[in-house]
Amino acid sequence: KKTAAAAAAAEPVQIEDDRTGLSVETLKRAFADNLFYIQGKNADIATLNDYYMALAYTVRDRLLHRWLGTIKAQLKPKVKVVYYLSAEFLMGPHLGNNLINLGIYDQVRQAIQESGLNLDELIAQEEEPGLGNGGLGRLAACYLDSLAALEIPAIGYGLRYEFGIFDQEIRDGWQVEITDKWLRYGNPWEIARPEATVEVKLGGHTEAFVDGAGRYRVRWIPGRTIVGVPYDTPVLGFKNNTANTLRLWKAEAPESFDFQAFNLGDYYGAVNAKMYSENISKVLYPNDEPMQGRELRLEQQFFFVSCSLQDIIRRHLYVGGKLENLDKNAAIQLNDTHPSIGIAELMRLLVDEHNVDWDTAWQITQDTFAYTNHTLLPEALERWPLSLFGSLLPRHLEIIFEINRRFLQEVSAKFPGDTGRLARLSLIQEGPEKFVRMAHLASAGSHAINGVAALHSELLKRDVLRDFYELSPEKFSNKTNGVTPRRWIMLSNPELAFLISESIGDGWIKNLGELRELERFANDKEFQSRWRQIKLNNKTNLTEYIRKRTGLVVDPHSLFDIQVKRIHEYKRQHLNVLYIITLYNRLKQNPELEITPRTFIFGGKAAPGYFMAKLIIKLINSVAAVVNSDPDVRGRLKVVFLPDYNVTFGQRVYPAAELSEQISTAGKEASGTGNMKFSMNGALTIGTLDGANVEIREEAGEENFFLFGLTTEEVYALKARGYNPWDYYNGNPALRQVIDQLASGVFSPGEAHLFEPLVDHLIHRDEYLLLADYQSYVECQDRVGEAYRDQEHWTRMSILNSARMGKFSSDRAIREYCEDIWGAVAVDVALEEYVQATA
Ligand code: GLS
Structure with a gap:
């Protein structure tokens, strides 16, 4: 006959362990425990950072049995x-991402809420x-x-x-x-x-x-x-x-x-x-x-x-x-x-x-x-x-x-x-x-x-x-590069992730190709309107962030046209600026001109020793200062440089973007990956045939992509013939006006020569062919403005872009590396035993 004690010992332990339990109650207890015993604080004196740390340790405890199990499973003779x-x-x-990968986002949100705190604030606390x-x-x-x-x-x-x-930091328009x-x-x-x-x-x-x-x-x-x-x-x-x-x-x-x-x-x-x-x-x-x-x-x-x-x-x-x-x-x-x-x-x-x-x-x-x-x-x-x-x-x-x-x-x-x-x-x-x-x-x-x-x-x-x-x-x-849909869709754009899963199930998270099933909703009015509403919500969030960081008020109903990436001459942030000035001039010349209201948003760091890149940052801020304070263009044109572009900021930006600027000189950008994050989140691309843009356009369909500029072959040919930017300057009155304004200090009051190095380089050498691509870019941007007026059509294109980005999951890229280069295969991991006995 079994004794009661022996029977109990044969049963798995039912009490949840404070280090592994996933119920809201246990999570709350573990969180409080870590605050006290690890951070050495109680609620009276705890800072937001203490709470973040207490939560981070709570999450870390819950991943350790996988980690140790993985080490054990992989340190074996036959494993590659x-x-x-x-x-x-x-x-x-790490915090938000680990919550997603552990599948405990919702429980933790509730536990933190019931502890009288806000999960988003704790997540934002992480450096x-x-x-x-x-x-x-x-x-x-x-x-x-x-x-x-x-x-x-x-x-x-x-x-x-x-x-x-x-x-x-940006001080007086300059990067510090x-x-x-x-x-x-x-x-x-x-x-x-x-x-x-x-x-x-x-x-x-x-x-x-x-x-x-x-x-x-x-x-x-x-x-x-x-x-x-x-x-x-x-x-x-x-x-x-x-x-x-x-x-x-x-x-x-x-x-x-x-x-x-x-x-x-x-x-x-x-x-x-x-x-x-x-x-x-x-x-x-x-x-x-x-x-x-x-x-x-x-x-x-x-x-x-x-x-x-x-x-x-x-x-x-x-x-x-x-x-x-x-x-x-x-x-x-x-x-x-x-x-x-x-x-x-x-x-x-x-x-x-x-x-x-x-x-x-x-x-x-x-x-x-x-x-x-x-x-x-x-x-x-x-x-x-x-x-x-x-x-x-x-x-x-x-x-x-x-x-x-x-x-x-x-x-x-x-x-x-x-x-x-x-x-x-x-x-x-x-x-x-x-x-x-x-x-x-x-x-x-x-x-x-x-x-x-x-x-x-x-x-x-x-x-x-x-x-x-x-x-x-x-x-x-x-x-071809890829990006992870866990961080770049689920974590960054939870509302969109929810809508997608509700419509086609959640298989896309592991198999991004399944996004194709969204195609059948591209013309669905109800779906379109939810799609638009989510974009508007994300834009509104970004608007709030912009206000906090820069004090600038932007209109979430304007077209959000975004270029975020390192500042480099070959990436041509200054080509974008040439268009902004062109638009500005048009509005000044014709105050009645109807244009699609736009907010141009920039972000990116310049290498501290890269003079031209730093001057481009100053240029963006200088043009922003003039444009944003001119009542003649109010409500139609805004320019924002958001300081300190990083991963955290990227997570706010991609979901809010409507137009993705991928405008490098053809043959210079090896791939780009931001381009992929934008389209996955429903932005349309204005871009050259460079890097992975070529494949993004191929997947999205050429009718859903705003293409402009010289091709790589044409760039080579033009340079071989002998490129003379001066001809473009002379032959194009709108362009000439913009360049002359930069040269004469219209955007640098009191410092007429500030942008001389940039202007000189453009009209004498122009290594990255901005002047050669200017007209094509302007016309393409004008087409974008037109297209945005038909919101139904725009939304359709936006949905199709997301639906067709399956190829750009890093899962696909890693599968290719495994098969063609590494010869690596999946290895099963058993959770480390300590947990099997108690979970
Ligand atoms: C880069 C390229 O410039 C990018 O085009 C590319 O997407 C990235 C990842 O492959 O690598 N090379 C580099 O030195 N920095 C980059 O971002």
């Missing part, structure tokens, strides 16, 4: 793990981890989200910058940079793992020696050593058990004090060494595309790559793997060339430290690495002066010379006597100053090379990596 190496991860705030500049870093974040959603074993490796991308102290109040989402610290060597020299087996070997005697401490952040899959890891390395000194210096009384000298080491992960370089040839930047790249590769090898050996089979357990993706020193570092680790012979090591390296190129801009292609490179990484330079020697031998065999080709392909750029070409190192050392949109991948093959393509065409493929 994707290692995504990236100098940037622009994750955005976003701005560990990236723009599209490249944000892409890495979307890819981690999709890897987890698809249950693919993955680790993102990067740097734990103490200061992320600067906060932007403020240090981003994102760690100031602590980071509840990360867990330090000091026991997994690794050492990284720098500087010094090398020595040759013959080992016991009579083999020629090289030893690297470093000038200094640094340690990398990993900080792990969970990355949850959408409503599944997978929680992958983002592992970011912090640089520290091996010993906090140099005791010898300390004993000699040199206290400051001793502390100095520590600060010097910690410098490496201090700050993110705030340049989006052009490279910064600074030694510290190379140190950062090498530091996080070396830490990560040592970690990867350690994991591989831990599960009993053989180094010869590294590629069976590991796919290492290089997110641009920033981590490409990894090719030489893996060779060094294998050959010097693990005694693998060169040929085997090279095979392992090539089979393991793959490289994504993210830009065609020549000034962004990374190359390091040989002298700098050799003094920081003497052993790697030798290794690169040896890779190059063998590589050029192969080239010679395939193209005998073609010395021009050898020079073009060499990993070393010759000349008065020699350079290491990082894109060449990445291409030679990888088995796969891809661009990030169809057009971009074609241009890579044709121009930037042409010789590599001719040498190894089989390495090349395209992987």
Whole structure:
């Protein structure tokens, strides 16, 4: 006979655990508990941030059983793990996203409400981890989200910058940079793992020696050593058990004090060494595309790559793997060339430290690495002066010379006597100053090379990596970028998500292609009016935000025309401004003119050292100042520059947009990803045939896309013929008027010459062909204004845009990477046992 106690023991425990329970009651209790025991506060003295932290810990508790379960499931001999190496991860705030992925948004909202607080306010309290500049870093974040959603074993490796991308303030129309102290109040989402610290060597020299087996070997005697401490952040899959890891390395000194210096009384000298080491992960370089040839930047790249590769090898050996089979357990993706020193570092680790012979090591390296190129801009292609490179990484330079020697031998065999080709392909750029070409190192050392949109991948093959393509065409493929619908629709645009799910079910969240089913509602009056109402609500929210941030009052019924992205001449924010001035002039000349009322909204940061980009920000603000205060155009024209564009702000912007500005010079934008977020949320695009715009238009249908401007071919041809912007200036009175106004100080009262550098560049050089595209852009913008007057038709186009954006889910992109490049498959995760027994 069973005793009562034995019977009870056989039953699963019914009482909800405070760390895992999901009922509103338990959530409230856990929240109060964390406020008291973790934050050390009670309600009398708790700040909003204390409440945010208490909630963050409540949520973190509820994801730990997945995280530990995932680590256990993935650290197995036969599992292939994707290692995504990236100098940037622009994750955005975690709290809201984790609530969505855990599927506990509604319970938590109620629990917080019943605790007398507001969930939105707590979510808004989170300092976003701005560990990236723009599209490249944000892409890495979307890819981690999709890897987890698809249950693919993955680790993102990067740097734990103490200061992320600067906060932007606008003073007197100019950008001012403020240090981003994102760690100031602590980071509840990360867990330090000091026991997994690794050492990284720098500087010094090398020595040759013959080992016991009579083999020629090289030893690297470093000038200094640094340690990398990993900080792990969970990355949850959408409503599944997978929680992958983002592992970011912090640089520290091996010993906090140099005791010898300390004993000699040199206290400051001793502390100095520590600060010097910690410098490496201090700050993110705030340049989006052009490279910064600074030694510290190379140190950062090498530091996080070396830490990560040592970690990867350690994991591989831990599960009993053989180094010869590294590629069976590991796919290492290089997110641009920033981590490409990894090719030489893996060779060094294998050959010097693990005694693998060169040929085997090279095979392992090539089979393991793959490289994504993210830009065609020549000034962004990374190359390091040989002298700098050799003094920081003497052993790697030798290794690169040896890779190059063998590589050029192969080239010679395939193209005998073609010395021009050898020079073009060499990993070393010759000349008065020699350079290491990082894109060449990445291409030679990888088995796969891809661009990030169809057009971009074609241009890579044709121009930037042409010789590599001719040498190894089989390495090349395209992987058009994508963005995660969890953050960029569900979290940012909950009302739209609700309407979509109500209409077609919620399968779209995991399978964005299902949005196609919305097509049948495109002409449905009732649906259209709800669609419009949601857009209006989102616009009204943004209006309120604009008022709070800038004091400007804008009309939510005007057309919201938005350009948010990094400020760069090739992205042509100033072309947008040329149109605004054109409209302004028309209204001044003809006060009765009927136009579609518009609000032009800009957002974006300029690299602190990029003079022209900063002048463009000043230009936008100067034009805004004139236009917004002119009673003649009131109610018809408004210009807003919203400071400090970041992920959080993006989440407010995309849902409120009606027109998405994607107006880069054809052939310059590798892909763009903002373009995708806009259309998913129902904005129409005005754009050139550049980057992924081409594919967005293809999907949406050309009748639902506002196309203008020269094509890539036409840009090439025009430049080859000899482009003279002066002709366009002279031949177009409206354009000439705008340029003359800028030159004469109409928009810079008291500072007539302020915009001279911009004007000069435009009429004399105009590298990005603004003047050539001006007329086409103006006409297209006029068509937009016309089209907006027919709200029914506009709404139809808007619905069709959303309905047809399925292709641009990062889930689709990650599936392609898995199948074509990584050979990675989903792995089932069981929740860690502690929870199975109690849940
Ligand atoms: C970028 C490109 O400029 C973007 O077009 C692209 O969408 C993004 C992600 O692939 O990468 N390259 C870069 O250096 N910064 C970017 O945003």
